[in-house]
Amino acid sequence: MKALVAIKRALDYNIVPRILHDGTDVDIAGAKMSINPLDEIALEEALRLKEKNRIQEIIVASIGTSSAQDVLRHGLAMGADRAILIQTDKQPDQLGVAKLLNALVSREKPDIVLLGKQSIDEEACQTGQMLAALMNAPQGTFASKISLDGNEISVTRETEGGTETLALTLPAVLTADLRLNEPRFVKLPNLMMAKRKLVETLSASDLGINLSVHVKRLKVSQPSIRPAGIKVGSIEELVSKLNASGVLHP
Amino acid sequence: MSILVLAEHDGQHLRKSTRQAITAAMAWNAPVHVLVCGNNIDEIADEVRHINGVNLVLHASAPHLAHPLAEDVASIIVKLSGNHTAIIAAHTPFSRNILPRAAAILDVGMISDAIEIKEPRIYVRSIYAGNILATVQSEDILQIVTFRAINFKAADRSESITAPIEPVRVPEPFNRSRFISEEHHASDRPELTSARIVVSGGRPLGEKFEALLTPLANKMNAALGATRAAVDAGFAPNEWQVGSTGSVVAPDLYLAVGISGAIQHLAGMKDSKVIVAINHDPDAPIFKVADFGLVADLFEAVPELTHTLNHV
Numbered sequence: 297m298k299a300l301v302a303i304k305r306a307l308d309y310n311i312v313p314r315i316l317h318d319g320t321d322v323d324i325a326g327a328k329m330s331i332n333p334l335d336e337i338a339l340e341e342a343l344r345l346k347e348k349n350r351i352q353e354i355i356v357a358s359i360g361t362s363s364a365q366d367v368l369r370h371g372l373a374m375g376a377d378r379a380i381l382i383q384t385d386k387q388p389d390q391l392g393v394a395k396l397l398n399a400l401v402s403r404e405k406p407d408i409v410l411l412g413k414q415s416i417d418e419e420a421c422q423t424g425q426m427l428a429a430l431m432n433a434p435q436g437t438f439a440s441k442i443s444l445d446g447n448e449i450s451v452t453r454e455t456e457g458g459t460e461t462l463a464l465t466l467p468a469v470l471t472a473d474l475r476l477n478e479p480r481f482v483k484l485p486n487l488m489m490a491k492r493k494l495v496e497t498l499s500a501s502d503l504g505i506n507l508s509v510h511v512k513r514l515k516v517s518q519p520s521i522r523p524a525g526i527k528v529g530s531i532e533e534l535v536s537k538l539n540a541s542g543v544l545h546p
Numbered sequence: 547m548s549i550l551v552l553a554e555h556d557g558q559h560l561r562k563s564t565r566q567a568i569t570a571a572m573a574w575n576a577p578v579h580v581l582v583c584g585n586n587i588d589e590i591a592d593e594v595r596h597i598n599g600v601n602l603v604l605h606a607s608a609p610h611l612a613h614p615l616a617e618d619v620a621s622i623i624v625k626l627s628g629n630h631t632a633i634i635a636a637h638t639p640f641s642r643n644i645l646p647r648a649a650a651i652l653d654v655g656m657i658s659d660a661i662e663i664k665e666p667r668i669y670v671r672s673i674y675a676g677n678i679l680a681t682v683q684s685e686d687i688l689q690i691v692t693f694r695a696i697n698f699k700a701a702d703r704s705e706s707i708t709a710p711i712e713p714v715r716v717p718e719p720f721n722r723s724r725f726i727s728e729e730h731h732a733s734d735r736p737e738l739t740s741a742r743i744v745v746s747g748g749r750p751l752g753e754k755f756e757a758l759l760t761p762l763a764n765k766m767n768a769a770l771g772a773t774r775a776a777v778d779a780g781f782a783p784n785e786w787q788v789g790s791t792g793s794v795v796a797p798d799l800y801l802a803v804g805i806s807g808a809i810q811h812l813a814g815m816k817d818s819k820v821i822v823a824i825n826h827d828p829d830a831p832i833f834k835v836a837d838f839g840l841v842a843d844l845f846e847a848v849p850e851l852t853h854t855l856n857h858v
C-alpha cells in the first residue's frame with residue numbers, strides 16, 4: 297500500500313504576519329516558514345502506518361514555488377520515501393491545488409491520501425474535500441483517530457457536538473485534526489541526509505492541468521484592534537464592573 | 547434564480563447557525579431556498595418554513611440520510627445547483643465537510659468562513675488566525691460560500707410565514723462510506739457557539755477543570771470553553787475548544803481563566819463583547835484583549851468569584 301501526503305509551506309505559526317506596503321498580500325520575504333502543522337500531523341500518521349507495516353511507501357507532495365523544497369526535505373527527514381514538488385509561480389487557490397493533487401493521484405495511485413484539515417495561512421479547510429470529490433473517493437475529514445483494516449479504513453472525526461466514526465473503502469482521502477497524533481522530532485542527521493535526497497519537480501503542464509483562477513485575492517488589511525482594557529484589583533471590583541456593563545443579566 | 551442554504555440540525559432541532567446563514571442569504575435579494583436533509587425530519591422542515599426570509603423548503607428525506615455523509619449530501623446539492631445563484635451555509639464542521647466537495651464537482655471555487663459580503667462576488671474573510679483580513683473575489687458565476695455565523699444575526703421565526711415544502715428526489719447512496727457510530731457529550735448547558743456567556747479554561751486548571759469551572763458556569767448559565775492545551779491534556783472534551791482550529795465564539799461575556807492568549811486562541815474569541823481574564827502572570831498576552839483583567843491565582847479567584855456571584 298502506498299500513501300500520498302500533501303504538505304504545504306506556510307508562515308511559521310509563531311510569527312505574526314505583516315502586510316506588504318501595497319496591501320496586496322502578506323509579506324513573507326525573509327520570514328520563518330515551516331511545514332503547515334496539520335500536514336506534519338498527517339505525515340506522522342502515515343509514518344506510523346508504515347512502521348506497523350500497513351503501508352510500504354510514503355510520497356510527500358507540495359505545490360508552490362521552488363522554496364517549497366524545504367518542507368519536502370523536512371518530510372523526507374521525518375521518514376517519507378519520495379518527495380514531489382509541483383512547481384507553480386504562485387500559490388494556486390484550493391480548487392487548483394486539488395486538481396494538481398488529483399493529477400498526481402492518477403499517476404501514483406496511492407491507497408490513502410492524507411492532508412491537513414486546514415492550512416494555517418489561508419484557513420480554507422477545503423482542499424481535502426475537493427480532492428476527494430475529484431477522485432470520486434470517500435472522505436474522512438477532521439480525523440482524530442484512524443485504523444486500517446484490510447481494504448477499509450475507519451476514521452473517527454470531529455462533528456459539531458462530539459465525534460463520529462465512519463468506515464471508508466480505499467482509496468480514500470483523510471484530513472488530519474490536531475488531535476490525531478503528536479509528530480516526532482526531526483533529528484539533525486536526518487535533516488542533513490534529506491538535503492542530499494532527490495526532490496522530483498513537475499509542472500502543472502507535465503500533469504496535464506491548465507490552472508484557472510476561481511478565487512482571486514484583491515487586498516489584505518489589518519483587523520481593528522480591541523482598545524486596551526483595565527486591570528481590576530479584586531473579585532469584588534470585577535463583579536461590580538460586570539454588573540455595571542450589564543453583561544451578567546440581559 | 548435563488549439562493550440555496552444548507553440547513554443543519556441534530557435530528558431534533560435546527561441549529562441556530564442555519565438561521566444566521568439565512569440572514570447572510572438575504573444579501574442577494576433573491577428567493578431563499580433551504581435544503582433540509584435527514585430521515586423522519588418533518589418537524590425540522592416545518593420549523594424552517596416559519597423562518598423569516600425563507601421562500602421554499604427543500605426536503606430531502608431517505609433512510610441513509612439519518613446520519614448524513616458528505617458524499618451523499620454533496621450529490622443532492624449538485625443535483626439542485628442548476629437553479630441557484632449561490633449555495634451557502636454556516637462555516638460549521640458539518641457544512642465545511644460538504645460544501646467543498648460539492649464545489650469541486652461543480653468546478654466552482656469556494657469562499658470559506660466569510661465575515662462580510664462587500665459587493666456581489668466580493669467577500670471579506672479572516673486569515674492567519676485572525677491577524678489579517680483578506681478581501682477576495684469569486685470568478686465563478688455560481689457562488690459557493692460558508693459564512694462565519696456569529697457575524698450574522700439569526701433570522702427570526704414567525705408563525706405568519708409559511709413557506710411551501712417541496713420534496714427532493716434523493717440520489718442513490720454513495721456506498722463506499724459507511725456510518726458506524728457517533729459519540730455525543732450530552733449536556734444541558736447552553737451550546738458553546740450560541741451561548742451568551744462562555745467560561746473558558748486553560749492548561750493550568752488540570753484535573754480540576756470541571757470541578758472549578760462548572761459551578762461558575764452554572765451560576766452564570768454559561769457554556770464551557772477550553773484552550774487546545776487543556777483539550778490535548780484531556781482536561782476538557784474536544785468540542786469545547788475555542789480558537790482557529792476549534793470554534794469561533796462571540797458571546798456577550800467571555801471569561802478566560804488560566805489562558806495565556808496565544809493567537810490561535812484569540813482567533814476564536816476576540817470578537818466577544820466583554821472579555822475578562824484571570825491569570826497570575828501580569829504580562830500574559832490575554833490581558834491585551836481583556837476589558838477587565840485580574841492578576842490572581844485562579845485556584846483562589848474562581849471559587850471566590852463563584853461565591854460572590856451567589857450574592858448579587
Ligand SMILES: Cc1cc2nc3c(=O)[nH]c(=O)nc-3n(C[C@H](O)[C@H](O)[C@H](O)COP(=O)(O)OP(=O)(O)OC[C@H]3O[C@@H](n4cnc5c(N)ncnc54)[C@H](O)[C@@H]3O)c2cc1C
Nearest residue numbers: 748749750773774775789790791804806810811826827844
Ligand atoms: C496549528 C495550531 C493550531 C492551534 N489551534 C488552537 C486553538 O484553536 N485554540 C487554542 O486554544 N489553541 C490552539 N493552539 C495552541 C496555542 O498555540 C497555545 O499553545 C494554547 O492556546 C495554549 O493554551 P493555554 O493558554 O491553556 O496554556 P499555556 O500557554 O500553558 O498558558 C497557561 C496560562 O495560565 C497562566 N497560569 C498558570 N497557572 C496559573 C494559576 N494558578 N492561576 C492563574 N493563571 C495561571 C499562565 O500564566 C499562562 O498564561 C494551536 C496551535 C497550533 C500550532
Ligand SMILES: Nc1ncnc2c1ncn2[C@@H]1O[C@H](COP(=O)(O)O)[C@@H](O)[C@H]1O
Nearest residue numbers: 302303359411412414415420421422423
Ligand atoms: N500548496 C499546497 N501544497 C501542498 N498541500 C497543500 C497545499 N495547499 C493546501 N494543501 C493541503 O490541503 C490542506 C488543507 O488546506 P486548505 O484547504 O487551504 O485549508 C493542507 O493542510 C495541506 O495538506
